[in-house]
Structure formats: C-alpha cells, structure tokens
Amino acid sequence: MSLKSRGGPLEGVRVLELTKVWAGPAVGKMFAYLGAEVIRIESEGSLDVTRTFGVDDINNAPGWQSVNPQKLSAQVNMKSEEGIELILDLAKHCDILVENLRPGAISRLGLGYERVREANPGIVYVSMGMWGSEGPLAYQTGYAPCFAALGGVSALVGHEPGSPAGMNTRYSDSSFGASASYAAMVALFHKRRTGVGQFVDVSAVECISTMIGDSIMDYALNGVVQDCVGNHHPEMSPHGVYPARNEEWVSIAVRSDAQWASLAECLGQPGLADDSRFRTLAGRKANEVELDRLVQEWTAGLNAMDVVAKLQKRGIAAAKSQSSLDLIADPHLWMRGFYRDVTDHAGRSKPTLGPSWEMSRAAEASDAAPALGQHNDYVFGEILGLSAEERERLQAAGITR
Amino acid sequence: MTALSGVRVLELADNVAGEYCGKLLADFGAEVIKLEKPGGSATRKLGPFAPGGDDPERSGLFAYLNTNKRSVELDVESESGQGTLARLLDRVDVVIDDHPVGWLASVGLDPETVESKWPALVLCSITHFGAELPEDRVHAEDLTVFHSSGWGYHTPSAPDTSKPPLNAAGRFLPSYEAAMDAALCVVAAVYERHENQLGRFIDISMQQVMTSRCDYVVAQMVAGDMPVGPERTAYDLAGPAGIFPCREGYAYIWMSTPQHWAALREMLDDTAWMDEFPENWLERGCTPERVALCREHVTRWLSTQDKHEVAAAAQQLGLTLVAVNNGRDLQESPQYQFRNFFAEVTHPVQGTALYPTVPYRLSETPARIESPAPLLGQHSSEYLAGGDA
Numbered sequence: 001m002s003l004k005s006r007g008g009p010l011e012g013v014r015v016l017e018l019t020k021v022w023a024g025p026a027v028g029k030m031f032a033y034l035g036a037e038v039i040r041i042e043s044e045g046s047l048d049v050t051r052t053f054g055v056d057d058i059n060n061a062p063g064w065q066s067v068n069p070q071k072l073s074a075q076v077n078m079k080s081e082e083g084i085e086l087i088l089d090l091a092k093h094c095d096i097l098v099e100n101l102r103p104g105a106i107s108r109l110g111l112g113y114e115r116v117r118e119a120n121p122g123i124v125y126v127s128m129g130m131w132g133s134e135g136p137l138a139y140q141t142g143y144a145p146c147f148a149a150l151g152g153v154s155a156l157v158g159h160e161p162g163s164p165a166g167m168n169t170r171y172s173d174s175s176f177g178a179s180a181s182y183a184a185m186v187a188l189f190h191k192r193r194t195g196v197g198q199f200v201d202v203s204a205v206e207c208i209s210t211m212i213g214d215s216i217m218d219y220a221l222n223g224v225v226q227d228c229v230g231n232h233h234p235e236m237s238p239h240g241v242y243p244a245r246n247e248e249w250v251s252i253a254v255r256s257d258a259q260w261a262s263l264a265e266c267l268g269q270p271g272l273a274d275d276s277r278f279r280t281l282a283g284r285k286a287n288e289v290e291l292d293r294l295v296q297e298w299t300a301g302l303n304a305m306d307v308v309a310k311l312q313k314r315g316i317a318a319a320k321s322q323s324s325l326d327l328i329a330d331p332h333l334w335m336r337g338f339y340r341d342v343t344d345h346a347g348r349s350k351p352t353l354g355p356s357w358e359m360s361r362a363a364e365a366s367d368a369a370p371a372l373g374q375h376n377d378y379v380f381g382e383i384l385g386l387s388a389e390e391r392e393r394l395q396a397a398g399i400t401r
Numbered sequence: 402m403t404a405l406s407g408v409r410v411l412e413l414a415d416n417v418a419g420e421y422c423g424k425l426l427a428d429f430g431a432e433v434i435k436l437e438k439p440g441g442s443a444t445r446k447l448g449p450f451a452p453g454g455d456d457p458e459r460s461g462l463f464a465y466l467n468t469n470k471r472s473v474e475l476d477v478e479s480e481s482g483q484g485t486l487a488r489l490l491d492r493v494d495v496v497i498d499d500h501p502v503g504w505l506a507s508v509g510l511d512p513e514t515v516e517s518k519w520p521a522l523v524l525c526s527i528t529h530f531g532a533e534l535p536e537d538r539v540h541a542e543d544l545t546v547f548h549s550s551g552w553g554y555h556t557p558s559a560p561d562t563s564k565p566p567l568n569a570a571g572r573f574l575p576s577y578e579a580a581m582d583a584a585l586c587v588v589a590a591v592y593e594r595h596e597n598q599l600g601r602f603i604d605i606s607m608q609q610v611m612t613s614r615c616d617y618v619v620a621q622m623v624a625g626d627m628p629v630g631p632e633r634t635a636y637d638l639a640g641p642a643g644i645f646p647c648r649e650g651y652a653y654i655w656m657s658t659p660q661h662w663a664a665l666r667e668m669l670d671d672t673a674w675m676d677e678f679p680e681n682w683l684e685r686g687c688t689p690e691r692v693a694l695c696r697e698h699v700t701r702w703l704s705t706q707d708k709h710e711v712a713a714a715a716q717q718l719g720l721t722l723v724a725v726n727n728g729r730d731l732q733e734s735p736q737y738q739f740r741n742f743f744a745e746v747t748h749p750v751q752g753t754a755l756y757p758t759v760p761y762r763l764s765e766t767p768a769r770i771e772s773p774a775p776l777l778g779q780h781s782s783e784y785l786a787g788g789d790a
Binding site: 221222 | 540
C-alpha cells in the first residue's frame with residue numbers, strides 16, 4: 001500500500017527520513033524519484049533550516065522545495081518518548097531509515113540502530129556522518145566544503161601548484177547523498193533476497209575521496225602527492241578554459257595530434273600543426289604556456305558559442321562554460337525533462353529538477369515538496385491505523401506537531 | 402552471500418564512467434565480465450602508471466577501476482565477435498556501456514532491439530549528454546561536461562575574475578559522479594527485475610548528473626526563487642569561509658554563526674580587532690569590509706599553525722575548521738585507518754599497494770576487493786571456450 005501509485009522500479013518500497021538540510025534529503029529524493037514512498041519526519045519545534053532561513057512562509061521555502069520533491073511530510077516531536085515510540089512503530093512499516101543528524105544525536109534520541117532493529121529486524125538503517133559513525137574523528141562536524149577539504153578534492157583545484165582554491169562551496173552534499181543512496185539500494189536488494197536488514201554507515205569525507213580515486217592511486221603506487229594543475233591535463237593538450245567575447249568563457253579539450261592539427265587550422269595557423277614545439281603531446285605539454293596563449297588569442301575575439309560551433313564541426317571537444325543564466329535556459333535540459341513542472345501542495349504548477357537519469361518505465365515525477373504535516377492523516381491513520389480520536393489526542397498533546 | 406552475488410554484468414564500457422560503475426557493482430560481489438577491445442580498454446593507456454613502464458598492465462587507473470572483474474578480449478565489432486556477444490547477452494542480467502552515442506546501435510544493441518531480443522536485460526548507457534545528442538555537443542570530455550553543467554563557471558568560489566574558471570578536481574570527477582547514479586539505477590532495476598523479470602533501458606547523462614549535484618541551488622534558480630546572471634559568484638554564500646595557508650599545507654575554515662565567532666575568539670591570542678564587530682555580524686552584518694578584515698586576521702593567525710593540530714583544537718570549541726588534506730594525509734588519516742578505507746591489493750604485475758575503497762560500511766554485506774584487476778584477456782578462455790560462450 002502507498003498513498004499514490006507512481007510506478008518505477010521501487011514502487012512499494014517505503015523510506016523513513018530523519019534528516020536535515022541537503023545530503024540526507026538527497027537520499028530520500030533519489031528514492032522518491034525511483035518510485036519509493038518517502039516519509040520525511042518533521043516537527044514544529046525542530047524545523048529544517050531550509051524551511052526557515054531567510055524565509056517567510058515555511059510551506060513555500062525555496063531551499064526546502066529544491067531537495068524534497070515528491071516526499072510525504074509527517075510531524076512527530078522527537079523530544080517526547082511517545083513521539084519516539086510512534087517513529088519506532090512507523091519503522092515497522094518501512095524498508096529503509098536514513099538519518100544524517102549530528103554525531104550521536106540519533107542514539108541520544110532513542111532511535112539508534114539497535115533499538116530500531118528490535119522494532120524491525122529487516123530494516124536497512126542508513127547513517128550518514130562527516131567521518132562515518134565511529135572512529136577517532138567521528139565526533140567532528142562540518143559542512144559540505146569541509147567534506148571537500150578533508151576528502152582531498154580541494155587540494156587539487158587551483159590555478160597554480162600549491163595554491164588550492166577548492167571546488168565551489170556548494171559541492172559535496174549531493175554527491176554524499178548519491179553515494180549513500182547506492183549503498184542503501186544494495187542493502188535493500190539484499191533484504192529483498194534474504195529478509196535480512198543491516199546497518200549502512202556512510203562517510204562524507206570518504207565519498208569525496210572516491211571522486212579522485214585515481215589521484216590517490218598515484219600516491220599508493222608511486223608516492224606522488226598530486227597538486228593543483230590549473231586546467232591542464234596530463235594526457236590532453238590544449239586542455240583549458242579560455243576567454244571569449246563579452247566576458248564569456250569556453251572550455252576546450254584536445255585529445256590527439258590530429259585534433260591539434262585541426263585546431264591549428266581554426267587558429268589560422270596551420271603551420272603550427274607541424275611546429276616541432278607542438279606536434280606531439282609531449283611537446284605541447286612542454287610548451288603549454290605559449291600554447292594556451294595562442295589559443296586564447298583566437299578565442300578572445302569570438303563569441304563562446306562560435307568557438308564551440310567551429311571546434312565541434314572539426315571533431316574537437318568544446319563547450320561554453322555555462323553561467324547560471326545559460327544553465328537554466330539550456331534547451332537540452334528542458335528537452336530531456338530534467339527541468340520539469342511539478343504540482344505543489346496548493347495545486348500550483350512550478351518548475352523544478354527531475355531525476356538525474358532517464359529510464360524506461362520510469363516512476364512518475366510530478367509532485368513538489370510537501371507542506372509541513374501535509375500527510376499526517378495518511379501516515380498516522382492509514383499506515384499506523386490510529387483512530388481519529390487518537391490522532392487528535394496526539395496532536396493536542398504536542399506529539400504530532 | 403555478498404549483496405550482489407549471482408548478478409551477472411557484461412561491461413562493454415572502456416572509459417572511466419562505465420568502468421567505475423562496473424567496479425561499484427563488482428566490489429559488492431556481482432560477476433562483472435569486462436569485454437575489452439583487441440589491445441585492451443582505453444583506460445589501460447592512462448596513468449598513473451606503476452613503476453616499470455607504461456605498458457597496459459601497469460596502468461594504476463585501470464587497476465583501480467577494475468578490481469574484482471573478469472577480462473575477456475573480444476572485437477565485438479567483428480562478425481564472430483557479434484555472435485559471441487549475443488551468446489554472452491543470453492547469460493547476463495545487466496549491460497553497462499559508456500561509448501559515445503550511436504555505438505550501441507552500431508553493434509546491434511539499440512534499446513529497441515535489446516528489448517525485443519533480451520526483454521529481461523537491464524541496459525545502462527552512460528554518455529556525456531544522454532542518448533539524444535544535440536549537434537553542438539557531439540564531442541565532449543569531462544572538462545567540457547563540467548563546464549556545461551554549471552559547476553565549472555562557478556569554480557572556485559569567490560574567484561579572481563581575471564583568471565579562468567577551473568576544472569573539477571582530478572581528471573574524472575564527472576565520470577565518477579555519473580557512475581554512482583548509474584549504479585544506483587542499475588541495482589534499482591535489478592531489484593524490480595528480481596520479481597517480474599523485466600529489463601530496462603537506463604540513460605545516464607553526465608551533464609545532467611553534474612547539474613543535479615547542485616540541485617539545492619539550481620532548482621531554486623529554475624523555479625525563479627534565486628537570481629541568475631553572469632556573476633561567477635552566483636552559487637556562492639557570503640562570508641569569510643575559505644582556504645588559508647598554514648605552517649605547512651592549508652586549512653579550510655567555515656564561519657556562519659555567532660557560535661563560530663565566539664569560538665574563533667577563544668582560539669586567537671590577539672582579539673582586539675574583533676571588538677569592532679557586532680557579535681552576530683556573520684548572520685546580520687556580513688559586509689565585504691568586515692569579511693576582508695576577518696580574513697586578514699585569520700590569515701595571519703593560521704600561517705603559524707599546524708593544520709591538523711589547529712583543526713583538532715578548533716573542533717573541540719565548535720569552530721568548523723578542518724585540514725585541507727592531500728593524498729598522503731588521506732593514507733595517514735587515523736580515521737581512514739580505523740575504517741580501513743585503504744585496502745592492500747596485490748596485482749600480479751604492479752605488486753602490492755594500498756587502494757582507496759568505498760565510503761560505506763555495510764554490517765552484513767560489506768564491499769570487498771577479492772581479486773585485483775584482471776590481466777588483458779585473463780578470463781577469455783573461460784567465457785569463450787570452444788567458441789561457445
């Protein structure tokens with residue numbers, strides 16, 4: 001039983017979300033888009049910061065809406081023992097529980113794995129922490145850019161060696177969510193085949209390290225500590241982001257000597273193809289400053305999209321570096337239905353992001369994020385079977401507010 | 402049993418995205434048969450190489466991406482290869498590919514044919530922009546995808562705008578990211594298939610995955626709730642957060658609340674300059690002048706500190722300050738050692754090394770590296786014996 005049939009590979013799966021902000025909710029979002037029924041537990045006394053920060057109307061908070069589409073919202077005060085009992089009852093009707101509260105907080109609430117497992121031995125319990133749930137540094141906390149710094153990616157992003165500038169501040173949370181989702185999915189499959197649940201302990205910092213696994217291998221094999229390389233690449237040259245007219249930027253990556261010869265023609269200097277400085281990758285790498293200067297001299301006089309068109313025609317990888325304005329106007333992302341209209345709790349249509357994937361027999365992705373407590377009646381009445389009187393009592397007592 | 406034991410995967414991929422997707426499955430016990438073109442996968446030609454040369458068996462990239470897999474050398478584009486491919490397809494549950502758009506159809510595996518001949522097959526294709534490809538995006542690399550996704554233009558935060566926007570960390574970040582969503586969709590499809598024996602076509606666009614990795618921001622922009630424009634700071638948050646040089650290496654500091662401000666005051670010897678700031682300035686009075694002054698003092702302070710020691714002290718006080726770790730720091734991290742993030746793997750040519758593993762610990766079905774990456778064609782005879790695969 002679920003409130004709404006949406007099809008998709010995970011139809012019939014139910015996920016209980018005890019999460020905050022971005023990374024935890026990202027897990028529920030991915031499962032919701034795969035067809036699962038995802039119930040996010042909220043309470044008036046402990047609202048998610050994305051519902052309140054700089055926002056007047058908690059039910060139309062932009063940040064909240066962006067990472068909670070298609071979920072159900074049910075209110076439980078987790079500071080009451082009766083509220084905890086309610087969540088444990090609900091866990092009996094769920095396949096997955098996901099939490100990303102501060103280190104140790106979930107256990108202090110009385111909802112640690114051992115207790116939830118007593119209620120539902122088959123549960124897949126996903127715990128997300130900056131460093132994972134245990135270990136000498138597990139007490140530490142941080143935000144997304146801390147995951148990026150600790151996991152090793154920040155050290156590799158900078159214009160010159162020894163000048164790390166890091167990825168954009170926003171990087172890491174959603175990646176962490178994707179990694180936790182995959183682990184949860186694998187555990188869910190094991191549960192389907194064996195009935196056995198388990199504890200899934202995910203580390204944000206380790207997740208980020210896996211985004212540069214091959215760089216870490218260089219240390220493992222050769223003792224080489226990799227550093228920032230600007231926009232350069234050991235196996236491709238030219239490889240960079242070059243200025244175009246009107247303060248636009250264009251990214252270009254050349255993977256072969258033949259492509260370099262084509263690019264040299266575009267530059268209006270076909271002779272450069274056979275220039276001993278640039279003829280081979282090794283030569284282009286050795287003379288990369290001059291090479292970049294030559295490319296830049298050409299791109300700077302053109303619109304970014306004209307550079308792209310000329311290079312694509314010759315089989316060379318090139319793309320405009322898309323600003324936020326370019327990105328939300330990207331016709332390809334609209335065509336694919338990645339940007340799509342969904343219907344919110346008041347029946348209004350509003351664009352948001354759909355799933356990152358397309359698939360045949362996909363789950364319908366058509367609902368926006370819920371209003372606070374929008375699904376209390378369904379969750380407590382239909383799933384838990386509580387009578388209207390009992391639900392009224394719980395609400396009056398502040399347990400489901 | 403392992404979580405994915407009995408799941409049979411045919412990996413046609415020969416780039417990082419598809420191979421990493423296959424690894425994510427193989428490390429949970431799926432049987433991943435990697436078809437390599439004659440001469441081997443493209444990733445065998447890429448570094449870092451183990452000491453001793455740059456031959457295909459020394460690629461550390463290939464070794465990392467292909468743990469627990471079987472290698473079969475086969476030219477699927479040849480006539481005999483096509484027959485073998487069809488026989489293998491009869492025996493597997495999942496196919497993973499990351500060739501450019503059009504290649505699957507060229508070897509007879511367009512989604513329609515697959516659905517009619519192998520209706521129970523889960524076919525996952527990872528491409529730069531998805532199965533329907535606009536003309537001006539035919540040729541792409543990880544760099545150009547990163548810059549198509551919105552991330553590139555906004556990297557790094559608070560940029561010096563005289564310098565170009567930057568690439569992602571390392572060479573393949575968009576590939577790794579796309580692989581995670583591909584693996585998620587594949588196991589979800591296998592989950593449903595377990596009940597109804599129905600296959601699926603999964604179409605992963607690396608651009609779309611990357612853009613979705615900033616969903617919190619981009620969804621607000623698409624909805625008209627957050628301003629868009631040509632600013633390279635459009636994704637940024639105001640404040641003095643950033644990377645600062647330490648005595649050796651770097652530290653990252655994040656400050657956004659009065660509690661962070663109070664903790665910083667406890668860390669510093671010289672706090673006179675802080676008296677000019679309102680206690681809640683990080684939330685209510687984050688002016689560029691205050692940010693600049695704060696950064697100046699934090700720079701001076703951190704330049705004399707050891708990144709690991711100062712981070713530990715700051716964390717005790719509730720100040721969000723962490724080390725900027727490099728490859729060596731990761732291997733030496735007591736936390737990584739506690740969680741066994743690195744695993745010793747012995748490769749017949751490359752020898753023994755500590756490989757990074759996976760970021761999740763599963764109590765019942767942990768991921769494991771049971772065997773190193775295969776040598777080229779190591780399992781050909783097993784799967785191609787007598788031409789009867």
